[in-house]
Amino acid sequence: MRLALIEQLVMRLPTGVRSFLEIGPGMGDTSLYLSQCFPEADGTLLDFSDDCMDILRQRTANKSRLRLMTGDFMGMTREKHYDLIVACEVLEHIRDDKAALGIISELLSPGGYFIFSAPAFMRKWQHVDEYAGHYRRYERAELIEKFTASGLHIDTLWCFGFPITQLLYPLRELYYGMSRRRQHLSKEDATKRSGIERPLIGRTRAILLAHLLRPFYFLQNCVKHTDLGDGFLVLAQKGRPA
Template identity: 35%
Template sequence: MSTVTYHPHFGPAMPSLNWTPAPRYVLRRDRILRHLRRIGPCRILDIGCGPGALVSELRRAGYDAHGVDRSAKAIALGRHLQQQAPGMELRAEIDESWQGKFDVVMSFEVIEHLAEDVREMRNWRRFLRPGGQLIVSTPAHQRRWNAADEWAGHVRRYERDELIRAVESAGFNVVLVETYGFPLANLMERLCAPGYRKRLAEKARMGLDTAALTDDSGSDRSAHARFWPFYASLPGTLAMRVLCQVQRLFVKTQLGPGFILIARRREG
């Protein structure tokens, strides 16, 4: 029996392995897929892809999507998804032969982990074809910093202007910036913060450093997996679909707790 189930509105899930789409992931996914549909099938590199849930989905939809993640745990989970997405391959490092080969480089909830964010994004630029696009997401507003940021190994949360400056300094022209997640993700940040404080204390007792926290953040969904039966039920699905529609009303505001940015590679 397969460990992977495909939900028609949330994408792949592996509940028996404690990886399921969290509500924030579902909200972000809704916006990202909407933008990618405008681009159409193309060659995509997902940097920091976790187990490759979105890579798997995109391949099944006709995109030539590839994923990279340094976490061995994420790569191991991704092997289960590979069985459901022909040709899917996840790697621990970017292949240098990929320079100039991709139409889109995307990276979600990654740059907030990077001390040298501009340098890393400048490096990612090399893998885009001329005129290729960068799509990133990241937590918004430093005032919203909470225990979940520490648990995930974040270095910062971005303000809008700060994010734009970083991306432009890396050699891109910004096309779009929006927020996502309001109001559900805002509420869940507040509700989940005490649980993350407890888990953070447990991690500290285990002596895990920031790098280990970062590696775990994309593959450890145990806190959400126990609620998967509700999320995947008809009432849960309908609620999430409504909330995905609601967030669209606020993408041009500063209310959402996360940013999505699209930029085009600058030439010359």
């Protein structure tokens, strides 16, 4: 559901993207898509999970322009800059998200773009948030304030997930409520797991599911400017120096 809207945001980007960084790429779906959209761009996929890296090595083996890096982006040097940075479902795992946004702004080239997604609305806090090691869900005004303070100007702010998240809510609450009682992981270990774990659907069924969800993409698109979903998707741009 998120990637269906990311495709629309990517269409708004200039064709001259030459470098991108994805922080917390999970199984690499977004970076693989970006490598198709910008075949001349060099992409860097950064994660601190060894299990994630094992999956990414397999999925990017024939993509010579995609580079894998293991580590925490909060400690990255600021020497290299990127035309585009992507962080989907990442900042809610970081205690000091204001510092994280500041680092992302420093890593962007002047005029560079940032695609971001995160769970929305603290009133929708669920067992899955505890299971995944989240610190927060975001509010619309909060995002605008934090992005602006970091020199990131929001161009697009959409809500995604409707109506699938509402339909699946009872099942997810039951599953993750039971799983939460069985797990004893730190937030860091839960974060490492969350990007690649797909307990409710196997990877082999993902393509079929994507086709089955097409009617819901249309419904989601109709209400993306409202607060009906349970996730935010943002396209922001780093302000150029005066």
